[in-house]
Amino acid sequence: VESILDKENFTLEELLDEEEIIQECKALNSRLINFLRDRAQVEQLLRYVVEEPPEDADSKRVFKFPFIACEIFTCEIDVILKTLVEEEExxxxxxxxxxxxxxHSALLAGYFSKVVVCLMLRKTVPIMNYVQVHQDVFRQMVDLIGITSIMEVLVRLVGGDDHVYPNFLDVMQWLADSNLLEMIVDKLSPSCPPEVHANAAETLCTITRNSPSALATKLSSPSFVARIFGHALEDSHSKSGLIHSLSVCISLLDPKRSAIVSPLMHSFRHQHMYEPSIPVNSETINAMLPKLGDLLMLLNVSSDEKILPTTYGELRPPLGKHRLKIVEFIAVLLRIGNEAAQKELVNTGTIQRVIDLFFEYPYNNALHHHVGSIILSCLESKNDAIVDHLLQECDLIGKFLQTDKNPVLSGDSNQPTLPAAGKCAPRVGNIGHITRISNKILQLGSSNSRIQASIQENSEWNEWQTNILQERNAVENVYRWACGRPTAFQDRTRDSDEDDLHDRDYDVAALANNLSQAFSYKIYGNDDNEE
Structure with a gap:
């Protein structure tokens, strides 16, 4: 670098081609920085970052120079950044x-994102003043929200990284007063592609995790909840729009839940995972309730003609991620403990339908997990009506006993899960969940007279839990296993913060979503990743 700087006529390209330039920048080489801070050089560096190279450009112009230019900006040298932010052009x-x-190539979008994020961290006030004056910036970003790098900039602009600056609250209020939220929510429309749905939902979930804030308050208002559900249910064929709209609704009900599976979790607000949850506004919940009937209709699988071959037979139809998301939404809604929501879920028959799905899809572990959560929320509720509904009208215990007595896959052609013809029907896969929930019923029965009365009058249950359940618990009790388990296992205690985090119920379907993203990038060459 020094030898180039010693020349009389040297160019920026010569410096960018030099291997040591980034180290010299970080070492604050004064001759180099005085050259790079010049307006003409900053402009040329910017052009490398934001302008596509000519078609006949060599590989250095295409790859190396944009990369090095971006790295120079992200060295966070104050005088270079100052030249940039003080010059409106x-x-x-x-x-x-x-x-x-x-x-908008993904490569340059990444470099653009890094430069803007660097400015937001080091020159926050000037850049926020700029975007306030140039409101088109937000509209253009929202239009490009399908590009993840652009989405990350947007997330930081809406306050998703905890970087508080002098006029932070004013800017957040200004954003809330603008039509930014409307633009992002409208990207959940079925007419947008799945990657746009995913990134719009991620941005909105970030806003909910930043609650309380002016933006979060606006997003949780009844009009916005109705708007989100409007997009979710606008087109029954758009599974992606439904899934991601429900993700936003789930995040409105339980912001921490969405943080666990967020790709940005480790970047943004990680330390807030252990803060107590903010109570959900009842108006937000009430705005969701009128849509439960529409969601219930989507849980009806009888009109779906898809067939998915499996190792044990076939699914007619497969449950699908969209139905799984609906069940997850119901699980989160119930866990809030809102009485109006409980009443609506009972009256619409939603809980009954969800429990039927538990038995109709005996190998869908993610579904069983969410239904288990729904059952526990009902049993732990202080509302006697929902407990009675579960145990009497839904006949939960009767169905458990029936399945446990005959734990093989039914060959009933009216059921969506069918065994392969000519093969021995396999054992159903939900017995473990049935055992766990049955133990919970027994445990809660000791403190809840209504549950106690309901199970005591069932002689078949009493016989089953005495003879079969207790024996099964003894066999499955890991503390009694004499196979050399670590002695520390029994004494292990968890940190209280960890305890809170792990005991919460998070989205077990997240892994499936991540896998589907791999499919969507054609890593596995699978053209049909809908289910």
Missing amino acids: LMNLLFSFLEPNRP
Whole structure:
């Protein structure tokens, strides 16, 4: 670098081609920095970051120079960043990357994102002042929200990284007063592609995790909840829109839940995982209740003609991620303990339908997990009506006993899960969940007279839990296993913070979602990743 700087006429490209340039920048080489801080050099560096190279450009122009230019900005050298933020033309050049009439390659989008995020951290007030004056920036970003790098910038702009600056609250209020939220929510429309749905939902979930804030308050208002559900149910064929709209609704009910599976979790607000939850506004819940009937209709699988071959037979139809998401939403809604929600779920027959799904899909472990959560929420409720509904009208115990007595897959052609013809029907896969829930019923029965009365009058249950359940518990009690388990296992205690985190119920379908993203990038060459 020094030898180049010693020349009389050297170019920026010569410096960018030099291997040591980033180290020299970080070492604050004064001659180098004085050259790079010049307006003309900053402009050229920006052009490498935001402008697509010519078609006939060599590999250095295509790959190396944009990368090095981005790295120079992210070295966070104050005088270089100062040149950029104090010159409006340079800021216009930077944000010209967002213009709709130009290409937006993933490579340059990543570099653009890194530069803007660096400015937001080091030159927060000037850049926020700039975007307030140039409101098109937000609209352009929302239009490009399907590009994850752009979404990450947007997430930081809406306060998702805990970086509080002098006029933070004013900017958040200004954002709430703008139409930014409307634009993002409208990206959940079925007409948008799945990657746009996913990133719009992630941005909205980030806003809910930042509660309380002006944006979060606006998002949880009844009009916005209705707007989100409107997109979710607008087109029954758009599974992606439904799934991601429900993810936002789940995040409104339980912000911490969405944080666990968020790809940005470790970047944003990680330390807030252990804070107590903020109570959900009853108006938010009430705005969701009128839509439960529409969601219940989607849980009806009889009109779905899809067939999925499996190792044990076939699914007619498969449950699908969209139905699983609906069940998860119901589980989270019930856990809030809102009486109006409980009443609506009982009256619409939603709980009954969900329990039927538990038995109709005996190998869907994610479904069993959510239904188990729903059952426990009902049993632990202080509302006697929902307990009676579960144990009497839904005949939960009767269904458990029937399944446990005959734990093989039924060959009934009216059921969605069918065994392979000519093979011995396999054992159903939900017996473990039945055992766990049955133990919970016994445990709760000791403190809840209504549950106690209901199970005591069932002689078949009493016989089953005495003869079969107790024996099964003894066999499955790991503390009694004499196979060399670590002695520390019995004495292990968990940190109280960890305890809170692990005992919460998180989205077990997240793994499936991550896997489906791999499919969507055609890693496995699977063209049909809907189910």
